[in-house]
Amino acid sequence: MIACPECGEDGDLRRDKADIVCDGCGHRWSSASGVCASCGGTDLVKRPRPLTQFSRGTQLSIVGWVDVDCCVVCDADALDRAVAAGGPLPAGYIPAAREPRPSGAASSDQ
Ligand SMILES: [Zn+2]
Ligand SMILES: [Zn+2]
Secondary structure, eight states: OOTTTOOOOOOOOOEETTTTEETTTTTTTTTSSSTTTTTTOOOOOEEEEEEEEEEHHHHTEEEEEEEEEEEEETTHHHHHHHHHHTOOTTTOOOTTTSOOTTTTTTOOOO
């Protein structure tokens, strides 16, 4: 659960693009900087992820790289896999640190 770092409010929070806004006190902070959107933890690591776009229909091509925040708890599986694969995250991977995961939707594709 995310709570406002200023007033501790955890109900009247809303997202504004990449920010989180507290309707209790008006404090605004970036959800991309250090707070996991799924568990509220602050143990985040940055990982490179390829930016891809479809060219010629179904061919995915890498057009760049972006560093994304991953939660060492919620994104542990993806981080493990990324390390095993040499570093980068899978293309299109949305870290749980950025998009809250519905609980119980943990990956079962071992
Ligand atoms: Zn607040
Ligand atoms: Zn987390």
